[in-house]
Amino acid sequence: DSRHPREVIAVYEDFPDNSSVHNGAITDIGEHFLNRTSNWMYNYLVKLDSPDHMEETRQAIIAGLKTLRPDVKAEVFEKVRLVQLHELYFSPEFQSMFRGNRATVYSLLTIAILIVVIAMINFINFSVALVPLRIRNINTQKVLGRPTPALRCDTVLEAAGTALISFLLAIPLIQWFAASPLAGITPINLFPVQNLPLLALTGTMALSAGVIAGLYPAWYSTSFPPALVLKGAFGLSPKGRRIRTGLIAFQYFISIVLIIAAISIQAQNRFLKSYDVGFSRDNILVAPISAAIAGRYHSFGDRLKSNPAIRDVTFTDRPPVGSDGSSWGSSYRGRQIQFNAVTVSPNFIDFMGLHVVEGRAFTEADERKSACSLIFNQTAQRQDSLITGSELLGIGAMPIVGIVQDYNFKPLHAGIEPMALIVGGTEWGKSPNASKMRYALIKTSLADVGQASAFVKRTIREFDPLARAEVNFLDEFIGNQYQKETNLSRQLILFSLLSILIALIGVFGLVLFETQYRRREIAVRKVFGATIPAVLAMFNKSMIRIVLVCFLIAAPTAWYIVHRWLEGFAYKFRMGFWIFLLALAIVLLITVLTVTLQSYKAATENPAQSIKTD
Template sequence: MFQNYLKLALRNLWKSRLFTGLNMLGLSLGLTVSLLLFLYIKDELAFDRYHRQAEQIYRVNLAVSFDDKEEKWATAPNIIGPTMQEKIPGVKQQVRFLKHNFGESAFITTGEKKFVEKSLYWADSTLFQVFDLPLVQGNPQTALEKPNQVLISQRTAERYFGNENPLGKDLKVDNRTTLEVTGVYADFPDHSSFDANLIGSFATEKWAYKNLSWSNASFETYVLLNPQTQPTSVERQLDKLIKQNVPEENRYYTAYLQPLTDMHLHSEDVAHVYTQKIGDPQQVRILVVLAFVVLVIACINYMNLSTARSQQRFREVGINKALGASRSLVARRFYIETAILVLLSILLSIALLEAFLPIFNSLASRNLTAHAVLSPEVIIGLVLTGTLVTLIAGSYPALYLSSYAPKNLLQTNFRANTGAGLFRRSLVVIQFTASIVLVISSIIFYQQLRFVQHQKLGYQPEQVVAVTTVAAESKTQIDGLMNRVRSLPDVVEVSRAQTFPASGGSGRSLRKNLQSSEEFKMTTNHATPDFVQVLGLKLIAGKTLPSIPKDAKDTTVQVVLNRKAVAFLGYTPENAIGRKAYGLFGDNNTEIVGVVEDFHFENFHQPIGGYAFHNANTESYRYLLVKLRTQRLTQAMSQLENAFSESMPQSAFEYTFLDQYLNNLYQTEQRTAQVVLVFSILTILVACLGLFGLAAYAAEQRTKEIGVRKVLGANEFQLVTLLSSDFLKLVGLAFLIASPLAWWMMNEWLTSFAYRIQISGWVFVAAGLLALLIALLTVSSQALRAALMNPVRSLKSE
């Protein structure tokens, strides 16, 4: 019996090749898109869960208060970890990390080779007791036990030493510290938050290892709790320890624990995070909704075509029942037919996944593999989806038609009285509502990103290059480099600086006077006087920083503030000149010498805050900021590299263009916009496949009506309009539903930006017209085909 049903099902599918092909293509495309997005989401949720003790590992974060505003920091004082392990019973172990030079690149030399290393960390020897870090070479018990020891990743070992055994080799860091390679660890997996290429022993940094403090919050600290220990209990005990050891007037923070498994997707509002792999929960939510919408649209598309096609089989079902077929046998036959089509669609979707995965990896900057499709979660999801689609899509012919008596099914007027038409129209509205929402979202995504990229920053990052100079062996080297760079024909101006806008800085607090307890958070940057010309800042009052002679013993610090900081002090820019900036560098020794116009020194998610350039010797100059002419950029960079190599032969040449650095700040948003745009197009394609099938069905059902109208004088335009108008009305209704929904969704997304666009009405009009145009082209192709048919052929058919 089953074999007979299988033959009949395959015969019916082959007989209706157009509908079978549209059904398979639409459903398989929807499944492919959903699978791709599901693999991406699964990868995001899997971050850091590969550690065996992941559920018991927590990062110690700080909640910091400045200017009545709360901030979260991923770093804590270096004393907190050891104190927690000693004083809190539930803390089994702790490990501290310190990023080299607070996040700056390290210059590594080994023999004659020179490298720039962006990911050098210092860590406690307890690292192996907390995290799973398998060593390919070396002993985890002793690898980080002593000062001047370092572990390197497998990839880094190959880059530094090729096929040589790296154990026992020496690495020189910044031409100052020599480290011995004591181990090689397996590369971190892609879904790891840790991105260290080198991990040195924490004891090497003596100032951090020996000078324990409750104030300098520069260290990422992780604790391993006993399985029975509640993190809230540890937090309460930690709070008591802080109150016991930190005087109230110096207690600028409280501490809390963040689970390791939450770090990747829930650190977007946490500052001073070491890793670059910070996920975006909003992006994941968007992609979850997108995956669900695409799958629903594909299923709706399938159900639409299936119910439309099944209505042509009233007579077939009636004859079968008249010949004695029971309701269950008829239902089983339709379910088998649907199951075969769904199974073929799933197999096709897996093949499409293999083909599209490299493109998706490039689009989303991932390294997903098709092997992940074989995971239990994906297989179970496919089985459930296939079963659900089979049960729902096959339910109309299997249950609804099989329930009627044969005499009803054989009546021609019975078809007009069924509710399938209303059901299909409702599904078309849902499909196009989702499609229009996605189109509107894509346009607004790109509008906001374009606004961010073209917004006036208040300074000029174009053609400014930041060259790292931390490996300089002496001031003489730096002076020689600056003189050589200034002499280059394509160099406009040169300055030295601790950092550059959007790349951080030192955090300090500004007060209105000595008695005031109100603090204003400031970002400070140690710079030479030429920073105004190099960055193209607008000096609105006073002058730039003075040059301090070598023999100067004056302890007064000069600062140039931005307008925002001056406004906090209650001065106009002109009145601020010569005033004191209390709290920045002591109580009464900081003089305001200049005021610059506000500029965006953070990304556009954050409002402009306080900023100060200063000449205090509290931080070193880490960068050479060089303003280049735009005409011969390639030649200018070649000359700059030659000057650097001749002046600092022991250091590798590392540089960053400020405008490229700024663009990289919005990579997450750019990837989201690209993914949404591409899958919006695919979603519309799936919806149009369904619309094409329904238009073909409608034209087929109205063949005789079209013939009669043509005989009575109707022209092709009138017939196309007749057949298309019903579908275009449905798309119009979808537009009315989608517009407020899309406005609400995108307005919520835009609230994450301190500086944002205003949503324009033309976006909705354009999306609506686009949907109508696509629907018109899809439907009119079938309508025109029907209208051009010879009426003699139309009228002779029963």
């Protein structure tokens, strides 16, 4: 800032990529704001001897604030929170820092574990299905004197080896994924070499999963007398059928829940991006501008408007919709009120198509006055009984010149809060830390959007060669406010596809098991006149019944999960029954195709050959 030069006295080491704190310049707050009690925008760090003293310290801070500001409502100070540094990432109080959602993290972790579990179930199903093919070899080794514990150890080691090989094959796949555009669905660094502790933990989990999955097949395959040559006794028993059916049903349950959740989150995401937030956003570009340009934003705006493709330009200190904001506290008629503050150009209201319901819009003269002029939204007017023409006491006597119709200036996670549009006066402009116009909003002609965007970038570089020339559509900019929801939707779609794939492998194994054990039954049915479609229908009916029962259990479970997730939004889509029907249709279609293709060979086999072989 040329008006307030700063001296660079040191360079600090960058915070790591997974830090909740942004890298950037750190400046001394100075003494300007020490006695400026209208500012509520700062986070404070407090070092305690022990976390056990947090509540005691919090109460002491609140008591001090009440003594310092007796005019402020007591409930305002009850919002004071102390959060431990390692909990900062999950804390909703620190909007200006990188944040995560604890429920989302744990939900994705749970889904990942469940997918591993259904993969283990598939391994168990296939291992049990292959027992008839391996029983001769196992029993022969028993007869030759090999102890049963050794045979079981071989089976478990085989399962562990399979899991280890899968883990090693997954490493280059993760490396490819981390370097691909798909990596954008998660904000973390996925490169294996940069996550060695996590890689080691995952490898240990893979080995453990292999060992656990191998225990039951190892016990089952060695549980028969050495003289017995098994040929399907357990496979066709009610107990064996119940176990296999239960394992497949669990896989279907997880898959259906994931599909319903993925469709619902995608629908909510579309709802958020298309919701009418209360202002015009057609053919509007958003361009962040540097401090050097902000100091000359009038000249910058005039230069932009010299292009025929640009119809109008306005400026603001923050995006039209964003989670970050400045909270002001001012005195109004002897009591303290608090509201969100947005500094704008005088033409902002007309530019955005906002409706002034009382008073007047800003004028160019407001920008030259010594005190700020304010226009509040209807929510602030109702909450604080504001009257047009009255004044707030803050940075001088600030007149309320109008009331604007409510619009959503924050993402739709939150409802509409008290807010004031401000045209900064000369007294406010004297502050070395005053809010500045950091975003240019450019309204373009529909036919010349590309040309206008290129011109804006050239003009930014013309005014500040070091500035980052970045231009986005306002719709796109608003959509980026819901990037976490977009990423979550993509992650769930990926998990859903993976779970369906694994479940289908399980179905494949189950049908393979059934056709192997029921070859003679199929042959007898065909001898007595059963057609190929009838045989295929026999296998499909049993799987369809399993899917329908799983759906009846999974649907209310998924509804509860999605309903709890939607509680984090002030605005939400209506969860219609079509979502559940679509999920059911997807699972049924894929299941029927898989079962039909797998059982077709058994259905078309020569009955005489099947009976002869059996």
